[in-house]
Amino acid sequence: MKKALFTTFLAVVVIAAVLIYRAGATFEDRQLEPAAGLTTVAIDESLAIERFAGALRIPTVSFDDRSNFDAAAFRDFKSFLEASYPLVDSRAQLTVINDYSLVYHLPGSDPSLKPVLFMGHMDVVPIEEITRSEWSYPPFGGTVADGIIWGRGSVDDKFTVIALMEAMEQLLSENIQPERSIYLAFGHDEEVGGKDGAAKVAEYFEQKGITFDYVMDEGGAVLEGMMEGLDRPVAIIGVSEKGYVNLVLTVKAPGGHSSQPPRQTAVGILSRAIVAVEDSPFPARLDYIYPTFEALGAEMPFSNRLAMANLWLLSPLVKSVMLKNKDDAPGIRTTTAATMVSGSPKSNILPTRATAVINFRILPGDSVESVTNRVIELIDDERVTVTAEYGVNPSPVSPTDSRGFELIAQTIRGMDDSILVAPYMVRGGTDAKYFYSVSPNVYRFMMLRIDPTTIGYLHGIDEHVAAEDYLEAIRFYYHLIHLSISNRKSL
Numbered sequence: 001m002k003k004a005l006f007t008t009f010l011a012v013v014v015i016a017a018v019l020i021y022r023a024g025a026t027f028e029d030r031q032l033e034p035a036a037g038l039t040t041v042a043i044d045e046s047l048a049i050e051r052f053a054g055a056l057r058i059p060t061v062s063f064d065d066r067s068n069f070d071a072a073a074f075r076d077f078k079s080f081l082e083a084s085y086p087l088v089d090s091r092a093q094l095t096v097i098n099d100y101s102l103v104y105h106l107p108g109s110d111p112s113l114k115p116v117l118f119m120g121h122m123d124v125v126p127i128e129e130i131t132r133s134e135w136s137y138p139p140f141g142g143t144v145a146d147g148i149i150w151g152r153g154s155v156d157d158k159f160t161v162i163a164l165m166e167a168m169e170q171l172l173s174e175n176i177q178p179e180r181s182i183y184l185a186f187g188h189d190e191e192v193g194g195k196d197g198a199a200k201v202a203e204y205f206e207q208k209g210i211t212f213d214y215v216m217d218e219g220g221a222v223l224e225g226m227m228e229g230l231d232r233p234v235a236i237i238g239v240s241e242k243g244y245v246n247l248v249l250t251v252k253a254p255g256g257h258s259s260q261p262p263r264q265t266a267v268g269i270l271s272r273a274i275v276a277v278e279d280s281p282f283p284a285r286l287d288y289i290y291p292t293f294e295a296l297g298a299e300m301p302f303s304n305r306l307a308m309a310n311l312w313l314l315s316p317l318v319k320s321v322m323l324k325n326k327d328d329a330p331g332i333r334t335t336t337a338a339t340m341v342s343g344s345p346k347s348n349i350l351p352t353r354a355t356a357v358i359n360f361r362i363l364p365g366d367s368v369e370s371v372t373n374r375v376i377e378l379i380d381d382e383r384v385t386v387t388a389e390y391g392v393n394p395s396p397v398s399p400t401d402s403r404g405f406e407l408i409a410q411t412i413r414g415m416d417d418s419i420l421v422a423p424y425m426v427r428g429g430t431d432a433k434y435f436y437s438v439s440p441n442v443y444r445f446m447m448l449r450i451d452p453t454t455i456g457y458l459h460g461i462d463e464h465v466a467a468e469d470y471l472e473a474i475r476f477y478y479h480l481i482h483l484s485i486s487n488r489k490s491l
């Protein structure tokens with residue numbers, strides 16, 4: 001008995017020693033060297049801020065109901081860009097795609113080099129009318145007060161579009177001659193899926209046989225105080241994004257008067273199907289969050305390193321902790337959200353038809369097809385038909401050892417070497433998903449500092465940005481574009 005106890009004790013000590021050893025030895029510092037010698041950029045700050053405010057005054061809103069599309073606003077926005085950025089307007093070739101999306105091309109001197117593509121979207125989400133009075137400044141007023149720029153689109157995503165235009169105008173004013181071609185592409189319907197804008201822009205490049213060294217879109221940001229146990233800011237660069245599908249569940253039944261019901265109505269059958277799907281969530285997988293931890297590993301607190309370095313033993317524990325956190329859970333599984341149901345139009349009429357919509361955000365590794373098949377299996381009831389309404393597969397994963405990723409990471413750290421850089425998977429969708437056909441290297445990042453208080457403004461009330469942050473983004477694009485359009489392989 002004593003001997004068995006001792007053996008158990010010894011085993012525990014050995015395992016603990018292995019866990020601790022691995023926590024210390026697994027993660028090395030993977031942060032890239034900051035780009036050296038980034039010069040100060042002589043921006044006319046007040047002019048740049050005024051132009052940004054002007055862009056926010058044009059209500060380029062995307063509505064779910066396409067009949068509300070305001071063509072005049074998008075034409076005004078194009079005219080605004082032409083008038084505000086005369087050097088880009090005169091030196092870059094502008095191609096209008098599908099009436100409203102804009103593609104600028106500044107040719108490089110060396111056609112053997114693959115061009116780079118910087119993207120953003122001109123459209124913004126609408127204002128909920130009942131919240132209009134809650135805005136501190138009018139949502140389309142473009143107000144600048146106490147160093148803050150207010151308005152819908154000040155973050156998502158005129159921030160990107162206008163900062164890119166400012167950076168290009170500045171580079172052209174300094175007579176920069178690109179060796180590598182650069183394209184800017186601005187979509188007009190990202191907020192409603194990007195099918196008329198970015199998808200058509202990607203098709204245009206495919207048809208012309210243009211492929212890119214790398215593609216850069218909105219997506220990640222610089223997180224401050226948002227990663228537990230990390231004091232330093234973390235720039236997360238999106239290297240992949242989840243897919244999306246709406247599955248429509250339909251049950252048909254004979255109907256009749258509710259005074260003579262069958263044992264189960266269409267609504268009852270449908271409800272059981274929804275419960276069956278909800279009761280078997282998709283399995284959790286750590287593959288797509290691990291690279292983020294790996295990049296930050298050396299900087300993470302010991303407890304995190306202990307867990308992430310020992311997934312061979314602790315992955316069930318890590319998964320169960322993450323699944324309990326509503327911010328972490330979507331990063332490790334395909335999510336299930338029943339969102340819409342309908343049945344009979346009247347309380348005393350038996351439904352002849354009941355429908356439900358379940359929305360899934362699909363983790364790479366799963367697909368629209370695999371999710372649909374799993375749901376059919378879970379429901380296991382021939383009375384319920386399952387059809388995929390709108391589906392987009394998860395994106396491929398872009399590499400972190402490409403010239404593009406390294407330039408982005410090194411430029412970020414060249415501007416502020418306290419920032420740590422890590423790849424991550426975007427949980428929502430961006431226009432970038434359409435561009436894997438023209439480059440394997442597709443990244444999503446904006447040089448914008450976000451903390452727990454600012455995150456709520458996105459798509460919400462009082463969207464705003466600090467003028468300082470906007471100016472930092474212009475400088476970031478200036479440096480990144482400058483480095484990208486030279487013919488150097490890496491820094």
Ligand SMILES: [Zn+2]
Binds near residue numbers: 121156157190218
């Ligand atoms: Zn956006």
